[in-house]
Amino acid sequence: MPLAPTADDVLAGHDLTGHHALVTGGTGGIGAETAKALARAGADVLITGRDPVKGAAAAASMGVAFARLDLADPDSIAAFAVPRPVTMLILNAGLLTNALVRTKAGFEPHFGVNHLGHFALAARVPLREARVVVLSSRAHRRADIDFDDPDWRSRAYDPWRAYGQSKTANALFALEFDRRTEHTATAVLPGLVLTDIVRDLTPAQLSAQGWDGRGPGWRTAAQAAASTVWAAVTPGLGGRIVADCAPTEPWPTGHDLPDGHHAAYAADPERAARLWELSERLLPDRAR
Template structure:
């Protein structure tokens, strides 16, 4: 079956039986995460929604149980901006002894003012990358126990805004720019897919990076009204505007679900996926068009260097 930009998560998961499979979706209480979780639950998986807000998380879990008829949808607290919270969540899951077949690293923040995580990292790099790095590596016993496991790392076309600044990833010396910081974190999400696959494919664990597309979700909540209007994402009254070519949340979740279940991706990792297809490197002028990525986002040497840096930064 061929899917594309207009496909939905429900389209992609149709015909798949995930009964007996365990999945975790970070940021699963809203937006793309909720749509991803809905599709996996509809196919029979036990789905853990991992997120910061217990009220929203429990409410979404209850809603998904009712909508899908799957009683195995639960919420677990997770704050990716706190390594203590990350460790508590991973230890809790590993202690259950349940194998983990699908991990969707979906949660993220975008274009925030300069703030720092509980551990002192720049918030976008710390939350979007380091939090997920610590979360995924903490879950390795459960991923290995699955025999075959897929990790989905949500990147973005915004990776074009910045490679990794290995000398100052946390903006401790260089001037802060919220979009450069976001771009760096999304490049890190793509490089993580390369690094994880290189190290653990032999254990049956593969990871691919996903470009979900432009979608109006809570991701824009840190942007000022002036900036939203300047980018064409809000009208003169402050109402959200969906630009041409943007997707619905259900369409935006399709590539994440495709990464998690597509038979043609069995054993395939370290790729950048866009519109339910494997994207190609862009070596032309200007920004990469749809279906392409800048080569540094999947560079193996950069991935190794980032892995080493990340291990050092998240070490207890």
């Protein structure tokens, strides 16, 4: 297998006939590469996105199905339905913005979309012996969960820390989902890749954070999708955080996070349980 494998490389030899996969945010970037690879391996794939025109075109080009879903809108989540039980749930969609524009439900956008939207969706999707893959990010190193103010009501707003907090939430959600349900859930750190998620940011803002797409470590969306599909087909990964198609190990803090590691707070079972309980309080109608 190549040093930086693609999703297709990982799935070579896998026959996913009979699997039903749902990939949120599957109209572009890592999600699209994930969906294409799963479909080429034989899975029946449904992708979601906010724009029905873009989504229908993307789905047609990939030979998969599309359904509109806006993770910022509780009504959209409540109305969402799949035609059959899902065996692979890939919670891939994400938001990265520089502005504090709250969701329809009033949440900070990163926490509201990246975590709470997926938390609400996962409660509604019928699953059958499922592998659940939640895309976190190496950016989780930027922030632990602030349980006193997760929604940035009393703090000076820092969009990069807000994004980092949401990615920590993604990891903790996967671990607690694995513990609380009969399904296998894994968090993925896909690696450094530039996709449409950065469309709201200027080149200067990206450069200031080192997100310029240059230098060692950067990869294509197809390479970033490799860890996603690896987590979807590899046994024994429940409750783990993976990167570069391998489990990661804990690091005491988010500072100077080495490759192959995750910040210890992103896999702390007490934080994971506390976040789940907080999310249930914030979304009392999530399963309506």
